[in-house]
Amino acid sequence: MMDTFKVETRRREELVDITHLAQEAVARSDHISGVVFCFVPHTTAGITINENADPDVQRDILYKLNKEIPQNDNYHHSEGNADAHIKASLMGFSQQILFENKHLVLGTWQGLYFCEFDGPRQRRVIIKVIPLD
Amino acid sequence: MMDTFKVETRRREELVDITHLAQEAVARSDHISGVVFCFVPHTTAGITINENADPDVQRDILYKLNKEIPQNDNYHHSEGNADAHIKASLMGFSQQILFENKHLVLGTWQGLYFCEFDGPRQRRVIIKVIPLD
Amino acid sequence: MMDTFKVETRRREELVDITHLAQEAVARSDHISGVVFCFVPHTTAGITINENADPDVQRDILYKLNKEIPQNDNYHHSEGNADAHIKASLMGFSQQILFENKHLVLGTWQGLYFCEFDGPRQRRVIIKVIPLD
Numbered sequence: 019m020m021d022t023f024k025v026e027t028r029r030r031e032e033l034v035d036i037t038h039l040a041q042e043a044v045a046r047s048d049h050i051s052g053v054v055f056c057f058v059p060h061t062t063a064g065i066t067i068n069e070n071a072d073p074d075v076q077r078d079i080l081y082k083l084n085k086e087i088p089q090n091d092n093y094h095h096s097e098g099n100a101d102a103h104i105k106a107s108l109m110g111f112s113q114q115i116l117f118e119n120k121h122l123v124l125g126t127w128q129g130l131y132f133c134e135f136d137g138p139r140q141r142r143v144i145i146k147v148i149p150l151d
Numbered sequence: 152m153m154d155t156f157k158v159e160t161r162r163r164e165e166l167v168d169i170t171h172l173a174q175e176a177v178a179r180s181d182h183i184s185g186v187v188f189c190f191v192p193h194t195t196a197g198i199t200i201n202e203n204a205d206p207d208v209q210r211d212i213l214y215k216l217n218k219e220i221p222q223n224d225n226y227h228h229s230e231g232n233a234d235a236h237i238k239a240s241l242m243g244f245s246q247q248i249l250f251e252n253k254h255l256v257l258g259t260w261q262g263l264y265f266c267e268f269d270g271p272r273q274r275r276v277i278i279k280v281i282p283l284d
Numbered sequence: 285m286m287d288t289f290k291v292e293t294r295r296r297e298e299l300v301d302i303t304h305l306a307q308e309a310v311a312r313s314d315h316i317s318g319v320v321f322c323f324v325p326h327t328t329a330g331i332t333i334n335e336n337a338d339p340d341v342q343r344d345i346l347y348k349l350n351k352e353i354p355q356n357d358n359y360h361h362s363e364g365n366a367d368a369h370i371k372a373s374l375m376g377f378s379q380q381i382l383f384e385n386k387h388l389v390l391g392t393w394q395g396l397y398f399c400e401f402d403g404p405r406q407r408r409v410i411i412k413v414i415p416l417d
Binding site: 019020055057058059060061086087091093094095096097100103104106107108110111112114144146148 | 319332333334335338340341343344345347348349351352374375376379380381382384389390391392393394416
């Protein structure tokens with residue numbers, strides 16, 4: 019009941035809509051209601067929820083994070099991705115979404131986003147359906 | 152077992168104490184212990200935990216978020232609320248709180264706060280009691 | 285099934301690796317798989333996940349948070365720790381980690397960190413093992 023999905027990112031920083039992965043995990047399960055637990059097992063990528071309508075919202079999230087937390091800022095970590103570690107902790111590494119009648123309980127404009135901060139890379143998302151029926 | 156509560160906000164930015172909503176959901180349930188899952192189904196409002204004693208703490212959270220992420224900062228999103236989307240992702244869209252003997256397991260000074268970043272509006276919080284007894 | 289662990293911090297700001305506390309809670313439980321729920325019952329300390337290899341990553345997280353959210357910045361809260369309240373909300377107060385076969389499901393480089401922002405103090409972390417077997 020724990021699925022690992024691959025996420026291919028194409029830029030250093032990118033928000034990738036993975037709402038369908040959570041929905042598919044629910045659809046494949048034997049359960050009607052519960053919680054979908056979505057986890058990013060990386061340290062330079064995170065996961066968040068935000069608007070799925072205007073792509074400029076995703077662009078602004080990356081723009082502003084980058085403006086305040088640029089790639090170079092006298093960090094100590096020598097791999098050139100300290101900013102990515104910080105951004106990942108700010109977004110978080112897991113999101114939980116309820117589901118009822120096999121549908122995700124999300125607001126009208128909400129989507130689930132994988133947050134790449136040190137790509138492009140092949141990444142993973144771990145999704146577990148926690149039944150409550 | 153999934154409740155939707157209305158939250159009326161009165162300013163563009165406001166932290167609204169909703170600890171009682173989580174406590175009421177627990178009280179109304181048939182369960183002694185478990186997790187209360189609190190979810191904000193919006194994209195310009197979030198949810199956090201913080202100090203419930205000095206209201207200046209809530210004021211400082213909003214003051215500092217606003218200082219670093221002002222409403223206007225060359226964003227691309229044209230609705231004038233890009234800052235609210237960013238702030239919401241920083242606070243997060245869900246909080247989980249344990250309960251034991253029908254009481255929330257919170258620190259002495261902790262309260263649960265709805266974070267309005269693009270009000271005033273009528274908002275919603277979804278609360279689900281996950282039993283562990 | 286709910287454990288409270290003491291965490292002694294030694295500096296005003298410090299990331300303390302507490303991955304072993306989550307692992308121990310799982311080991312002591314009767315369960316093979318589930319979720320470990322880790323909660324910080326304070327308002328000037330948080331909890332996050334990040335890299336456990338190069339300590340400079342932890343140092344950079346604190347460095348950058350401090351650079352953007354310094355201890356003094358015309359806050360209203362009079363206790364001199366408004367910055368700590370803000371940083372705690374940014375990191376969050378809980379982390380959930382899956383476990384399978386009695387092992388935490390974490391990425392290779394991931395560790396669980398208690399985030400002290402107003403130490404040194406004796407702090408607490410509450411850990412509950414939620415069985416899914």
